Amino acid sequence: MACASQPQTLSDIVESGLCVGCGLCQAIAGPEAVQFVTTPEGRERPLQQAEIVAEGWQAITRTCPGTHVIGRDELAETEGAEIDPVWGPYRQVQLAHASDKDIRYRAASGGVLTALAKQLLESGQVKYILQVRASEERPMRSETVMSRTEGEVIQAAGSRYGPATPLAAIRAALDTGEPFAFIGKPCDVTALRLYAREDARVDQQCKAMLAMVCGGAPEFRKSRDLVQELGYSEDDVTLFRYRGYGNPGRARIEFADGHAEERSYLELWADEGKWCIQPRCKICPDAIGESADVAAADYWPGGAPVGEDAGFNSILIRSKAGEALVAGAVEDGNLTITRALDIRDMDDTQPHQVRKKQALWARFAGMRAAGHRIPHVEGLRLEALARTQPLSDNLAAARGSRQRSHAGRLSEPPARDADALKPGETQ
Ligand SMILES: Cc1cc2nc3c(=O)[nH]c(=O)nc-3n(C[C@H](O)[C@H](O)[C@H](O)COP(=O)(O)OP(=O)(O)OC[C@H]3O[C@@H](n4cnc5c(N)ncnc54)[C@H](O)[C@@H]3O)c2cc1C
Ligand code: SF4
Ligand code: SF4
Known part of the structure; x- marks a missing residue:
């Protein structure tokens, strides 16, 4: 005990x-x-x-x-942010999507995180994005990468519903001496904000911290058990995509023998006994990216998808840095804002986070x-x-x-x- x-x-x-x-x-x-x-x-x-x-x-x-x-409630004083009791600091809440049709289609939801990564690279604000993607050698696992090109950030688009250890690379990232941006789960961003208190290079080099809103990270066995139920092992898998290629898109698993299986998003998450969420997630005090400059979420009124759509994100723009990044991305044609949202729209689209x-x-x-x-x-x-x-x-x-x-x-x-x-x- x-x-x-x-x-x-x-x-x-x-x-x-x-x-x-x-x-x-x-x-x-x-x-x-x-x-x-x-x-x-x-x-x-x-x-x-x-x-x-x-x-x-x-x-x-x-x-x-x-x-x-x-949290970063100090943004109220330092940057004039509003503080919502549930959703934390924000300057704006918007409904948005990547302007590039291909990014929007391939990404987890509307592709906002990938579009912002592209903006950061193209505008020269950063040299790379520290983020995770499907491992090239073991496609069921995730690996941490420094994406330096548009192609590489697009390759990392999509949600990885399994373990990832992005902060293991933070020293190597800082040692490059180059400006970079970070994308991760809310707890990953918390780790980086906390580490900024130890290593001044974080605030000097990390130009943006972007988070996805997160319902919990499944253990690897969620994916492993599914593959085993299908009569295969990890070594047989050549592609494991959890969602994307549509919103939410279908999970797709491809095997070396040419066979492929697909599951809808609702099928993948139908049985709560198979969510395999790690214990810490069940008591996560910040699964909504309060420490991020921008946090991106699914936009599904009622809290679950009722079918496929073209792909949208609700985004909480929390800091002035996040606001400038979003404005630049809109101006440069990387991001499309559909309309402003009310902070209470977040409650309707993310009821599990509120509870x-x-x-x-x-x-x-x-x-x-x-x-x-x-x-x-x-x-x-x-x-x-x-x-x-x-x-x-x-x-x-x-x-x-x-x-x-x-x-x-x-x-x-x-x-x-x-x-x-x-x-x-x-x-
Ligand atoms: C474990 C998990 C739980 C989630 N739960 C919710 C939820 O409850 N509510 C909700 O609204 N959205 C949830 N999402 C987020 C949602 O799936 C989208 O990722 C988010 O809306 C951003 O969409 P996007 O189209 O902008 O992302 P994209 O443009 O596709 O970019 C996704 C980015 O996330 C990074 N990424 C993917 N998986 C991981 C990971 N495991 N760890 C660190 N970084 C990762 C990628 O590197 C990429 O940069 C969850 C995602 C994950 C991975
Ligand atoms: S959560 Fe803490 S103990 Fe676990 S990997 Fe991160 S730093 Fe290490
Ligand atoms: S629920 Fe919290 S602890 Fe779990 S992965 Fe998401 S942000 Fe991290």
Whole structure:
């Protein structure tokens, strides 16, 4: 059982179910001290190989986004942003899509993130985009890349519903000395904002932090189990696309023998028992990219797609830097704004995010009561949001998370490498 004290080791973070698998601890401690393994459950987790020097460990405890989450409510004062209790800081909320038809079609939703990446490269503001894409060698996995051309950012378009460790490359990125932009999940962006407090080069070199709104990152087993159900193994897969080529588009898996399978978005997510979302995501205090300059989301009134459309994103433009980037992208023909949205449109299109944020303070209370370690949260208005909820809802949320904690459903086993398991060892 995880306890409520400060984590003393990476294992403490992992076993408390707080690790998001971002890779930052490896960048800080070095690959000789921290290696990443894919666990039997299909999680990318850090495994300590050698002593981490005290200074490195202190930096990890200050920057790990599993254990620390920060907001940017200061943007109200510094940049005149509005602060919504649920959605955080914003200067504008817009409905938008990539102007390029091909990007819009291939991208996860409307292609806003790819269009902004293209804008950053074309305008010369950055030399590359630090982001993830399908691995060329193992198409079911994701790899981190520095995309330097339009073709490379388009290659990275689309959502990867599996583990990714983009922050493992942050030191290498900073060592280039070049300006760059970052695209990642909200927790990845949190990690980068936290790391900016340790390494001044982040603010000097990283010209934009862009996030997708995130419902949770599935473990690798979600994809692995689907391939196995189809009678194949990972080695047979030549393409694994989760969505895109339409909005939402169909998941498509291609095999070396020429066979291909497709699933609609709703089919892929129909069975909640097969979502395989990692434990930390279930208590994520910021799944909406409060630390990003721009956060992009799906725009599906009611919260789910009712069919295919041409591709749209709702975008929360949070900072002045994000606003300038979007304005430049519109002016240069990379981005099309359809219309302004009201912040309450976000509630209708992302109802799961609203429910989650409103319940979190009570969930944390329940976890604390169970002696479970919880993330340290700066900002994000969780307590104020809980006060807007009926007492009965808060009590139910607290009770539920206390029970889940006692049942071990918010914890993880120690990290171990699935590939290193001996025959007969249980997964
Ligand atoms: C795990 C996951 C959960 C999501 N949950 C929600 C949700 O609840 N609500 C919602 O509105 N949208 C969710 N999305 C986001 C949505 O699918 C779109 O990615 C988002 O709307 C941006 O669309 P786009 O067309 O601008 O993206 P694109 O232009 O296609 O660009 C996508 C960008 O995301 C990056 N990326 C893809 N997968 C990952 C990953 N796993 N880790 C880090 N970076 C990645 C790519 O490198 C690319 O730069 C989720 C995405 C993921 C990966
Ligand atoms: S969340 Fe990131 S920094 Fe924290 S332990 Fe996991 S991989 Fe390391
Ligand atoms: S739900 Fe939160 S912790 Fe999980 S992947 Fe998304 S942003 Fe990261």
